[in-house]
Amino acid sequence: LAKTTQPISMDSYEGQEVNITCSHNNIATNDYITWYQQFPSQGPRFIIQGYKTKVKNEVASLFIPADRKSSTLSLPRVSLSDTAVYYCLVGERSGGGADGLTFGKGTHLIIQP
């Protein structure tokens, strides 16, 4: 499984756009990039997944350069409720012998008023 590296913590303010970058230099051809969000005392929640270029949904955007060795999660106009830990994961999208998801320590995003 490809290892990921992301900042331990980040601070921002309400209304700002926040970009969290994750590096995954050893990403394999079949690997997808997935981001999860976790609030205190709750299970992680799937945010977005992508393979290459740009993916966008109602919550976030995911930018993946051509070499796929990194990815950036973009949260538009954050609010206090976006304070959470964000995990970047890399792995195959499917597979009968899956290793599950490998969670690192994530990025603790703190949004201030």
Add this chain to the structure above:
Amino acid sequence: NAGVTQTPKFQVLKTGQSMTLQCAQDMNHEYMSWYRQDPGMGLRLIHYSVGAGITDQGEVPNGYNVSRSTTEDFPLRLLSAAPSQTSVYFCASSYVGTIGEQFFGPGTRLTVL
């Protein structure tokens, strides 16, 4: 849909006791998994299953057993609880074709004295 449910929410055990953490999902997902999360850490995979009757070990399986007799249920058994098993346990499920997009339960907070 109830999604992924876990019981109990909290549990205190004495060293050496055994217990079963329950997990159920009503989304007809083939893939189910158990993770543990220790303070300040990411999640670590304990066991997973790709369908009824099929289970496999994850990263930290020692001291835990699982079984998958139905698609809906995936109980986790602690054979002889130890203080090192004090943690928050999360169950998750997904379709085999989209393992990167897992749905997590609310968690069980276990303390072993």
